[in-house]
Amino acid sequence: xxxxxNSTSEDGYxxxxxxxxxxxxxxxxxxxxxxxxxxxxxxxxxxxCYRVIAFNELTEAAxxxxxxxxxxxxxxxxxxxxxxxxDTTLTVRWTDNAEGEDHYLLGWGRPxxxxxxxxxxxxANPGTGEMTYTVTGLDSSTDYRVxxxxxxxxxxxxxxxxxxxxxxxxxxxxxxxSSVGAxxxxxxxxxxxxxxxxxxxxxxxxRGSTTxxxxxxxxxxxxxxSVSGGSHDGNVLYTLTAYAAxxxxxxxxxxVYRSTAYPLIKSIEFNNTxxxxxxxxxxxxxxxxxxxxxxxxxxxxxxINPGHCQLRRIKVIDPNTGRVAFLTNPQIVLGHNEGGTSxxxxx
Numbered sequence: 001x002x003x004x005x006n007s008t009s010e011d012g013y014x015x016x017x018x019x020x021x022x023x024x025x026x027x028x029x030x031x032x033x034x035x036x037x038x039x040x041x042x043x044x045x046x047x048x049c050y051r052v053i054a055f056n057e058l059t060e061a062a063x064x065x066x067x068x069x070x071x072x073x074x075x076x077x078x079x080x081x082x083x084x085x086x087d088t089t090l091t092v093r094w095t096d097n098a099e100g101e102d103h104y105l106l107g108w109g110r111p112x113x114x115x116x117x118x119x120x121x122x123x124a125n126p127g128t129g130e131m132t133y134t135v136t137g138l139d140s141s142t143d144y145r146v147x148x149x150x151x152x153x154x155x156x157x158x159x160x161x162x163x164x165x166x167x168x169x170x171x172x173x174x175x176x177x178s179s180v181g182a183x184x185x186x187x188x189x190x191x192x193x194x195x196x197x198x199x200x201x202x203x204x205x206x207r208g209s210t211t212x213x214x215x216x217x218x219x220x221x222x223x224x225x226s227v228s229g230g231s232h233d234g235n236v237l238y239t240l241t242a243y244a245a246x247x248x249x250x251x252x253x254x255x256v257y258r259s260t261a262y263p264l265i266k267s268i269e270f271n272n273t274x275x276x277x278x279x280x281x282x283x284x285x286x287x288x289x290x291x292x293x294x295x296x297x298x299x300x301x302x303x304i305n306p307g308h309c310q311l312r313r314i315k316v317i318d319p320n321t322g323r324v325a326f327l328t329n330p331q332i333v334l335g336h337n338e339g340g341t342s343x344x345x346x347x
Contacts, residue, residue: 002036073158074098101150140169141199170248171200183234185260186309191229200242234258264339274347306335
């Protein structure tokens with residue numbers, strides 16, 4: 001019970017109780033400004049009256065209220081379990097242990113809901129025994145909490161009995177990400193892949209056609225994990241495939257790109273269209289001559305293959321005059337096994 005203090009001169013409050021028309025008995029006396037009281041351990045189905053009395057040295061003022069306690073709660077159901085699942089329904093079954101209930105309350109929502117958002121009333125069966133109900137209109141591949149409880153006017157409600165279960169459905173890939181988005185060419189970097197799925201009982205992660213991870217779990221719940229994607233310098237595609245228990249799948253891809261400031265070249269085919277022999281040379285970035293690649297006769301050709309991850313400037317010169325007959329465009333290339341092939345003609 002609670003009350004409003006309308007006095008400014010009281011010394012305190014006294015609370016008295018009368019049970020089933022019996023005598024008034026003081027149950028609390030306080031001189032602080034308390035405004036409510038909970039009276040516990042009372043007899044069920046019994047009328048209780050209370051007087052709240054404000055007092056000081058000269059006088060008293062009282063207010064009275066009466067209420068009847070409820071009867072004990074009905075026997076709670078037992079054996080609540082999910083006996084059927086589809087993409088949009090859950091069928092629950094329980095044993096009704098209460099007799100004479102007015103109805104059953106059945107509610108459902110997500111397991112994290114403090115208060116179930118959907119509650120309906122379903123008719124009670126005569127006597128006791130097995131009850132079954134199918135909850136419809138649910139989302140697929142989703143975890144739900146379903147609760148049931150008998151109700152009868154004048155009885156304590158009691159706490160409901162609940163269970164959780166997943167609806168069926170194709171798996172959902174909630175996330176598939178890489179620890180890096182791009183890697184500098186010729187600077188191998190270790191990559192970690194992170195994933196999260198719902199409704200999957202198996203997850204397979206591949207790098208190209210190579211399987212990196214193949215994991216299973218017993219139930220279709222939310223599932224998170226990580227796997228090493230290996231060390232590389234980019235241009236790699238990863239694929240995650242999530243499998244539901246019924247064989248349905250969902251896939252997601254993530255690509256780690258390759259970043260480079262220079263063109264990646266696997267080979268250059270140079271054709272000498274001039275009248276004189278030419279020479280192909282490697283230079284460093286400071287234009288220092290490093291190494292002769294080979295001669296290119298008039299009307300001939302040469303294949304230039306920079307070594308993997310060699311950063312080079314390539315020049316083709318006339319050995320008689322020192323004139324540069326050919327500069328790659330741009331002049332500096334980065335040798336790479338996955339680079340392209342260029343065909344150039346000059347003389």
